[in-house]
Amino acid sequence: xxIVVAIxxxxxxxxxxxxxxxxxxxxxxxxxxxxxxxDAYALEAGLQLKEAHGGExxxxxxxxxRVTQTIREALAKGADRAIHVEEDDPGALDPLATARLLAxxxxxxxxxxxxxxxxxxxxxxxxxxxxxxxxxGLPHATIVMxxxxxxxxxxxxxxxxxxxxxxxxxxxxxxxxxxxGIGKLRYATLMGIKKAKxxxxxxxxxxDLGVAGPEGAPxxxxxxxxxxxxxxxxxxxxxxxxxxxxxxxxxxxLRFEARVI
Amino acid sequence: xxxxxxxxxxxxxxxxxxxxxxDAYTIALRQLLELAKPSIVLFPHxxxxxxxxxxxxxxxxxxAVSGAISHRVDHGQLVLARQLFQGKVNADARFAGDAPxxxxxxxxxYRADQLGPEGTPPGPEGTPESAPHPAxxxxxxxxxxxxxxxxxxxxxxxxxxxxxLDLGAAEIIVSVGRGIKEAANIPLIEKLAEALGAELGASxxxxxxxxxxxxxxxxxSGQTVAPKMYMAIGxxxxxxxxxxxxASRTVVAINKDPDAPIFEVADYGIxxxxxxxxPALVEAxxxxx
Ligand SMILES: Cc1cc2nc3c(=O)[nH]c(=O)nc-3n(C[C@H](O)[C@H](O)[C@H](O)COP(=O)(O)OP(=O)(O)OC[C@H]3O[C@@H](n4cnc5c(N)ncnc54)[C@H](O)[C@@H]3O)c2cc1C
Numbered sequence: 302x303x304i305v306v307a308i309x310x311x312x313x314x315x316x317x318x319x320x321x322x323x324x325x326x327x328x329x330x331x332x333x334x335x336x337x338x339x340d341a342y343a344l345e346a347g348l349q350l351k352e353a354h355g356g357e358x359x360x361x362x363x364x365x366x367r368v369t370q371t372i373r374e375a376l377a378k379g380a381d382r383a384i385h386v387e388e389d390d391p392g393a394l395d396p397l398a399t400a401r402l403l404a405x406x407x408x409x410x411x412x413x414x415x416x417x418x419x420x421x422x423x424x425x426x427x428x429x430x431x432x433x434x435x436x437x438g439l440p441h442a443t444i445v446m447x448x449x450x451x452x453x454x455x456x457x458x459x460x461x462x463x464x465x466x467x468x469x470x471x472x473x474x475x476x477x478x479x480x481x482g483i484g485k486l487r488y489a490t491l492m493g494i495k496k497a498k499x500x501x502x503x504x505x506x507x508x509d510l511g512v513a514g515p516e517g518a519p520x521x522x523x524x525x526x527x528x529x530x531x532x533x534x535x536x537x538x539x540x541x542x543x544x545x546x547x548x549x550x551x552x553x554x555l556r557f558e559a560r561v562i
Numbered sequence: 563x564x565x566x567x568x569x570x571x572x573x574x575x576x577x578x579x580x581x582x583x584x585d586a587y588t589i590a591l592r593q594l595l596e597l598a599k600p601s602i603v604l605f606p607h608x609x610x611x612x613x614x615x616x617x618x619x620x621x622x623x624x625x626a627v628s629g630a631i632s633h634r635v636d637h638g639q640l641v642l643a644r645q646l647f648q649g650k651v652n653a654d655a656r657f658a659g660d661a662p663x664x665x666x667x668x669x670x671x672y673r674a675d676q677l678g679p680e681g682t683p684p685g686p687e688g689t690p691e692s693a694p695h696p697a698x699x700x701x702x703x704x705x706x707x708x709x710x711x712x713x714x715x716x717x718x719x720x721x722x723x724x725x726x727l728d729l730g731a732a733e734i735i736v737s738v739g740r741g742i743k744e745a746a747n748i749p750l751i752e753k754l755a756e757a758l759g760a761e762l763g764a765s766x767x768x769x770x771x772x773x774x775x776x777x778x779x780x781x782x783s784g785q786t787v788a789p790k791m792y793m794a795i796g797x798x799x800x801x802x803x804x805x806x807x808x809a810s811r812t813v814v815a816i817n818k819d820p821d822a823p824i825f826e827v828a829d830y831g832i833x834x835x836x837x838x839x840x841p842a843l844v845e846a847x848x849x850x851x
Contacts, residue, residue, distance in 0.1 A: 312647070314740075320651065327651070338767075396616065397625045423647055426628050428616035431584070435617040440713035441584060443613045460783055461609055461719065468717040482770030522624040522663070526641065526654040533821065537828040541820075547832045548842035551814070552850055554830055559812045561734070561791040562758060562847075 302356035302450070302473075305412040306347040306380065307403055307433070308340040310364050310371040311423040324527040326392035336371045339418030343479035345486050346448055347416050348379045354450050357381045359410065363402050363507070365389045376497035377489035383500070384410075388507035395523055396424070398512075400432040405510035407437065414455070415476040419444055430478030440471045443478035568698040572598065578707045584614040585712045590705035591618055597703065600662050602640065607666035609782075619664045626664035627655045629801075631671045644668075648800050649823040669782075669805055727777045729761055729785045734793075737763035737780055737807070741796020741817065741836055745773040751795060754840050757847040763787070763807075765797045781806035796836050799824030816840070 312318055312327070313335040321328045336344075347358045360375040362368050363386035372383045386406045388394065394402075407415070415437065417430035427443075434441035446466070447458035454472040460480055461467055489497075538554065540547035555562045574594055578586045591614075595603065605611040607629045619626040630642040631652075642655050642665055657663040729735060736755040742748060755762045762778055769779040780787055782802040792810035797803060799815070799822055807813070808827045815828035816839050825831050832839050 318647075327647075342770075395625045397620055397623075400620070425644075425646060425648065426616075426625075427612050428620075428626065428628060431613065431616035432620040432625075435620045441617070442714060444609055459613075462782055463786065464721055464784060465719050466722065467719050469714050470717065471714040481766065482776075485772060520659050522619075522657065522659050523627055523655050524658050526656050528646065528651050528653050530821075531645075531649070531652045531823075533823075533826055535825055537815065537825050537831040539820070539825070539831045539833055541833045544832075544834055544838040544842040545846075547834060548839060548846040549849075551830055551832055551843065552846040555791070555812070555814070556850065559791070559829065561812050 302350060302354050302413045303359070303411070304347045304350060304356060304414045304416060305359045305361050305407060305410060306340070306344045306375070307361045307415065307417040307429070308344060308371060308375055309337045309418070309421050309423075310334045310362065310368040311337045311421055314422070320528045320530070324529075325525060326528065329392075334367060334371070336374065337418050337421050337423075339420055339422075339479060339481050341418075341486055342481050342483045343416040343418045344375055344378060344380065345484045346477075346479050347414075348487070349484055350414070350448060350450065351379075356413070359384060359412070361403060361406060362386070363388050363394075363399060363406075364391045369502075372502060373497050374489060376500045376502075377493040378487055379493060381500065383502045385502055385504045386507055386510070387504060395521055396426045396428040397432055398521065400429050400436055401512040402507055402510055403429075403433055404436040405512050406505055411474075413473045414448075415439065415474070416448075417476070417478050419478045419480045430476060434476035437474075437476065439474055439476045441476040441478070442469050442471065444480045445477050446480055446483055448477055448479075448483075571698050571700045572703045573700055574703045574705060576705050576707050578709065578712060579705075581716045582610055583712050583714050583716055584617055585714065586707050587614045588618045588621060589707050589711055592621060593705045594703055595622075595662055602657075602661070602663050602665070605664070605666040607668045611666050615664060615666055622662070624659075624662070624664055626666060627657075628666045629668045630655075630665045631668045645801070648798065650821070668801060670801075670808075722776070727761075727775075729763055729778065729780065729787050732761035732787070732789050734758050734760035734791045735763045735780070735787055735789045735807075735810075736760040736793045736795065737765065737797060738768055738774070738795050739765040739797030739803075740767045742768070742773075745771070747837075748773055750837070750840050754793075754795075754844050754847075757844050758791075758793075760791075760793070763792075765800075765803050794824050794828070795840065797824055798822050799827065816843075 313333045316333040317331045318327050351358050358380045360380040360383040420427035444460045445457045449456045456470045459467045540550045627642045632643045738751040763780045764774045764778045769776045782805050786806045788809035791812045792807050793814040795816045813828045815824040815831040820833045
C-alpha cells in the first residue's frame with residue numbers, strides 16, 4: 302500500500318507567543334514548533350498499516366524552511382521519503398488553498414491511501430482533509446480512530462458524539478482524517494534518526510504548482526481580518542500566590558460558601 | 563421542525579439520505595443550493611457537519627468558516643469570530659467573493675431560548691419587534707442521487723462495550739489534563755480525588771496517551787457530566803472539553819496560565835503550579851477534616 306501522510310508544523314503548545322503587529326498572524330520570531338498533534342497520530346496510523354501490509358509511507362508537508370525539522374522527525378520515525386511544498390507564509394493560507402497545494406504536489410504520486418490529521422492546533426479549521434479528498438476525487442471519512450485493511454478497500458471506525466462510534470467501509474484509493482488517540486505514538490530510535498539523513502525529500506516550490514502565488518491563485522472566499530485576545534468574562538474567584546494559603550482559602554470557600562464538600 | 567422565525571423550510575427527502583454519507587449529503591445539498599440560491603448557509607458545528615461541509619464548500623470553490631462563535635454586521639457585511647490556537651486567540655473572518663457563503667456555528671454559541679417567543683422575529687435584546695410570522699411553509703425537495711454516487715458504506719452505530727463507568731453518577735469529579743505532564747504523576751491527582759471522595763476524570767490527551775482509560779474522558783467525545791463539583795486540574799478548557807462539564811454546579815480550576823479559557827467557566831480558581839497546589843490542597847483538606 303502506498304500511503305501519503307499529510308503533516309503540519311504548528312507552534313508548540315508551550316511556546317511564548319503574541320499577536321504580530323500586522324494583527325493578522327502571530328509573531329513567528331518568538332515561537333518554537335512541533336508536529337500538529339492529530340498529524341502525529343495520522344503518521345502513526347500510516348506506519349502501523351505499512352508494518353502490517355507492506356508498502357511505503359510518504360510524508361507530505363507544506364510550509365517554510367523551518368518545517369524540515371518536522372519532516373526529518375517523520376522520516377526518523379519510519380516514513381520512507383517526504384515531499385516538502387515550500388510555502389513561506391502558511392498563516393496566509395486557508396484550508397482550501399493549502400489543500401490545493403497538497404493536491405497538486407500529489408499529482409504524480411497516485412497513493413492508495415492519504416492520511417491527514419483531523420484538525421490543526423493553530424488554525425483549527427478541521428477541513429483540510431475533507432477538502433483534499435474532494436480535490437483528489439477520493440471517498441473520505443473524518444474523525445477516524447481505527448483503519449483496517451480488508452478485501453477491496455478499508456474499514457474505518459469513526460468517532461461520533463457522546464461515546465458513539467460507527468464503522469464505515471470504502472474502496473481504495475481513499476482519504477482518512479485521523480483523530481488523536483488512534484494508537485500509541487512511537488519515538489524515533491537512534492537508528493531511525495541516522496537513517497533519516499539518507500532518505501529522499503522532494504522539494505517543490507508552491508509557486509511552481511500553479512495553484513498559489515498572486516496571479517495564479519483563485520480568489521479566497523474567506524479573509525481573516527484581525528486576530529485579537531478574546532475578552533475573558535471571568536466570574537471566578539481566583540486565589541493566587543502562596544500555594545498553601547491559596548489552597549486553604551479554596552477549601553474554606555468550598556466548605557462554607559459553595560457547600561460542596 | 564418548529565418553524566421558528568423561518569420564512570420557509572425545505573425538507574430534503576431521499577431514501578439514500580437515510581444513512582449519513584458525505585457523498586449523498588453533498589450531492590443533495592448542492593442541488594438544493596442551486597434551487598434556493600441562498601447567500602449564507604449556516605450549519606451546527608457537529609461531527610457530521612465537520613465531515614461533509616468542507617467537501618460541499620470546496621466543490622463550489624469555497625471555504626466554510628468552521629466553528630464560528632459570534633457574529634457582527636459591519637457596513638452591511640457579516641463578520642464571524644472563531645477561535646484559533648485552541649481558544650487562546652480569536653480571529654474575525656469576512657466572506658469574500660460571490661455567494662453562497664458557508665459557516666458552522668459552535669455548540670453553545672447561540673441559544674434557541676434567547677430568541678423571542680415562537681413565531682416572532684428577534685428584535686433588539688430578543689424583544690419581539692413586529693407581529694408574529696405565520697408558520698413557515700414546508701417545501702419538500704427530492705434530490706437526484708443514485709446508489710453509484712455513494713462511495714462509502716456506513717455500518718451500524720455502536721458503543722464500546724467496555725464502557726462500564728458512569729461518571730454522570732459522581733457527586734464530585736476531579737479531572738486531570740495535559741498539565742500533569744506524565745503518567746507517573748497521575749497518583750498525585752488520585753490522592754486528591756481520594757481526599758475529596760471524588761471520581762477521577764480526564765481531558766482527551768490523557769486518555770489518548772493511555773494514562774487513564776477512555777471511559778474517564780469528559781467532553782464532546784466522552785462523557786457529559788454535571789456533578790456538584792468539578793475540579794479541572796491542568797486542563798486548558800478547550801470547547802470540546804467544556805461542553806462535557808460546564809453544567810456542573812460548582813467548577814474549580816487549577817492552572818498556571820491565568821488566561822486559560824477554563825477560568826471563564828470556573829467559580830473558583832487557583833492560578834499556580836499544580837505540582838505545588840495539589841499537595842497543598844490535599845493537606846488543607848486533611849487538616850480541615
Ligand atoms: C472532534 C474533537 C473531539 C474532541 N473531544 C474531546 C473530549 O471529548 N474531551 C476533551 O477533553 N477534549 C476533546 N478534544 C480535544 C480538545 O480540543 C483539547 O485538545 C483538549 O481538551 C486539551 O486537553 P488539555 O486541556 O488537557 O490540554 P492542553 O490544552 O494542552 O492544556 C494543558 C493546560 O495545563 C496547564 N498547565 C501546564 N502545566 C501546568 C502546571 N504545572 N500547573 C498547572 N497548570 C499547568 C496549561 O496552562 C494548559 O492550560 C476534542 C477535539 C476534537 C477536534
